[in-house]
Amino acid sequence: MKAPKLEAEDERQLIEAAQRDASRFGELYELNFERVYAFVVRRVRNRAEAEDVTSEVFHRALANLRRFEWRGVPFAAWLYRMAANAIADRGQRAGRETELPDAAEDIEDPIAMRQVEERATLFQLVNDLSEDQHRVVIMRFVEQMSIREIADELHRSEGAIKQLQFRALENLRARLRRAHA
Amino acid sequence: MPKRSKAGQLDQAVQALLSQPDSLLPSAEAELAPLLSVAAELRGLPREEFKQQLKSSLQRSSSMATQPKPEPVSYIREGFHTITPYMIVQGAAGFSDFLKTAFGAKERLRVPLPDGSLMHAEADLGGYIIEFADSNEQVPPRPAELHIYVSDADAVYARALAAGAASLFAPVDQDYGDREGGVKDKFGNQWYIATPISWTPPAGRPPAVQPVLHPRGADQLMEFLKQAFDAEILGDVPRSPEGAVLHVTMQIGDNTLEIGDAHGQFGTVPCALHLYVPDTDAAYERAMRAGATSLEAPNDKPYGDRSAGVRDPLGFTWFLATHIRDITFPLPIRRLDFFTIRTANLERARRFYVDTLQFPVRDEKKGEYFRMEIAGVPVCVDYDAGFAGQRGNQVGVTVSHLGVTREGLRTRGIKFSEGERADETWVAIKDPDGHEIIFIQEK
Numbered sequence: 001m002k003a004p005k006l007e008a009e010d011e012r013q014l015i016e017a018a019q020r021d022a023s024r025f026g027e028l029y030e031l032n033f034e035r036v037y038a039f040v041v042r043r044v045r046n047r048a049e050a051e052d053v054t055s056e057v058f059h060r061a062l063a064n065l066r067r068f069e070w071r072g073v074p075f076a077a078w079l080y081r082m083a084a085n086a087i088a089d090r091g092q093r094a095g096r097e098t099e100l101p102d103a104a105e106d107i108e109d110p111i112a113m114r115q116v117e118e119r120a121t122l123f124q125l126v127n128d129l130s131e132d133q134h135r136v137v138i139m140r141f142v143e144q145m146s147i148r149e150i151a152d153e154l155h156r157s158e159g160a161i162k163q164l165q166f167r168a169l170e171n172l173r174a175r176l177r178r179a180h181a
Numbered sequence: 182m183p184k185r186s187k188a189g190q191l192d193q194a195v196q197a198l199l200s201q202p203d204s205l206l207p208s209a210e211a212e213l214a215p216l217l218s219v220a221a222e223l224r225g226l227p228r229e230e231f232k233q234q235l236k237s238s239l240q241r242s243s244s245m246a247t248q249p250k251p252e253p254v255s256y257i258r259e260g261f262h263t264i265t266p267y268m269i270v271q272g273a274a275g276f277s278d279f280l281k282t283a284f285g286a287k288e289r290l291r292v293p294l295p296d297g298s299l300m301h302a303e304a305d306l307g308g309y310i311i312e313f314a315d316s317n318e319q320v321p322p323r324p325a326e327l328h329i330y331v332s333d334a335d336a337v338y339a340r341a342l343a344a345g346a347a348s349l350f351a352p353v354d355q356d357y358g359d360r361e362g363g364v365k366d367k368f369g370n371q372w373y374i375a376t377p378i379s380w381t382p383p384a385g386r387p388p389a390v391q392p393v394l395h396p397r398g399a400d401q402l403m404e405f406l407k408q409a410f411d412a413e414i415l416g417d418v419p420r421s422p423e424g425a426v427l428h429v430t431m432q433i434g435d436n437t438l439e440i441g442d443a444h445g446q447f448g449t450v451p452c453a454l455h456l457y458v459p460d461t462d463a464a465y466e467r468a469m470r471a472g473a474t475s476l477e478a479p480n481d482k483p484y485g486d487r488s489a490g491v492r493d494p495l496g497f498t499w500f501l502a503t504h505i506r507d508i509t510f511p512l513p514i515r516r517l518d519f520f521t522i523r524t525a526n527l528e529r530a531r532r533f534y535v536d537t538l539q540f541p542v543r544d545e546k547k548g549e550y551f552r553m554e555i556a557g558v559p560v561c562v563d564y565d566a567g568f569a570g571q572r573g574n575q576v577g578v579t580v581s582h583l584g585v586t587r588e589g590l591r592t593r594g595i596k597f598s599e600g601e602r603a604d605e606t607w608v609a610i611k612d613p614d615g616h617e618i619i620f621i622q623e624k
Contacts, residue, residue: 026240030236050225051228051235054231055238123227126223141199142226142227147192159189162192163188165195173216
């Protein structure tokens with residue numbers, strides 16, 4: 001599985017539907033959430049900031065959707081641009097524009113954007129793991145729990161949890177290669 | 182020393198990665214390196230709860246966006262015309278009685294002060310509104326001259342005299358086509374009571390109430406009204422041999438007023454007029470540029486008007502207003518004194534609010550209630566054994582910094598949800614009884 005990519009015509013129809021009826025925006029959100037988050041997360045300092053910026057981007061997108069004009073450029077590019085602006089605004093407000101690289105430069109860099117796409121795909125692939133592997137990945141990488149804490153919570157041995165983590169990463173690696181082969 | 186399993190080796194590297202987020206990838210066997218790259222990317226994995234919360238928040242915003250917007254309101258408050266006389270009189274309640282008896286007016290609003298005087302009142306006279314209020318030490322009397330059109334000038338003139346007014350002149354057929362008489366009421370206002378006899382008003386009916394202004398310098402006033410309020414002269418401007426303006430009708434919006442140079446018994450009565458304009462701020466600026474002095478800069482009033490006050494160079498007072506929203510007459514509330522939320526477990530609620538959130542306690546009675554303070558507002562938490570399981574209240578609190586609030590809640594181990602609307606972001610927590618406290622930061 002790859003971060004879902006629509007044919008240009010399908011995307012145009014989705015955008016026009018959401019422009020007519022804002023309640024259809026949810027479909028655009030589902031298709032682009034991981035992309036925006038993947039773009040943002042490497043340009044901010046922590047999870048709280050990544051969530052704030054992602055939230056800001058989608059709320060701005062919803063508010064300005066009527067102004068979006070279809071010119072054949074993917075909708076995600078518009079979201080990335082808003083994300084880069086939001087990150088720059090926050091940097092300026094915090095007086096640290098020199099510390100973090102300019103997220104806007106990423107948009108022009110094909111390698112950086114390929115990494116964003118791969119990261120977004122990876123985030124989606126986590127949902128396809130088996131239930132056990134999925135839980136271990138969430139507890140370990142999102143909730144930052146230790147192997148022992150996870151073992152206690154899931155009533156398994158530490159060795160079993162390490163195995164689940166190993167298998168989960170192997171699976172993700174393999175599926176990621178297939179998706180971007 | 183036993184050899185570590187691959188899973189063990191990988192976890193050791195993952196642990197290093199997680200404990201030093203900014204470091205480079207730890208070294209690992211070639212076989213494990215690709216897995217470690219995946220692990221490094223997974224550090225940025227979003228929370229599923231966040232994805233769902235943001236989706237819900239967007240759904241709320243989009244449903245708000247699709248709701249029909251309220252119809253824009255007219256800049257003139259309902260029932261009013263653009264020009265309304267505002268009379269400041271001594272004995273406003275008696276003046277209201279006079280309006281009813283003499284002219285058949287209907288009082289439509291009365292705002293009394295504790296001493297019985299009227300802060301503001303409105304009467305409807307033939308579909309036009311007259312506003313009035315009691316004078317006091319700060320606000321001296323400010324009577325007006327009004328031209329009113331009625332169906333029988335003689336009868337109304339007689340009723341006005343019977344109601345205590347003094348005659349200025351008995352009804353006569355004027356050469357400008359009106360039968361007209363004049364009276365002065367005991368509050369200082371002059372009334373020209375007229376019925377058209379040899380002319381037909383353009384709209385079939387003349388305006389029931391037209392203010393009359395007698396400045397010493399009608400030309401200057403006319404010029405001011407043109408520049409400040411886009412007033413237009415209707416018809417000719419007849420003048421005396423000396424050049425004084427005898428009579429002119431000027432239109433502003435949907436109503437007219439009459440102007441003539443002060444002469445003889447028609448001296449200047451520096452009245453006050455309430456003028457609805459499409460944009461109070463713009464009209465105020467233009468009036469000031471045209472030579473007015475400011476009485477009050479534009480500001481929003483609690484009754485739904487944006488309002489300002491100026492005095493024109495001839496001494497007439499103009500209360501400018503733009504109606505911006507329809508509001509039922511507001512209650513004169515000064516502050517929220519307290520409100521009560523209920524709890525099925527007083528001790529548990531006290532631990533949450535006082536020990537954990539650290540809201541200060543004002544007073545309490547063990548086993549019955551405690552009263553705490555949230556941003557200066559006393560909130561009473563009342564014991565009610567029957568409250569368990571019921572739906573809670575919502576308390577909204579504006580905070581200066583949502584990020585700090587979030588950290589404060591995290592430090593206290595309190596779970597929260599969060600979201601965003603077009604103009605604000607919020608973090609919400611629930612107390613042990615299910616009451617919700619929403620911390621809001623405006624964007």
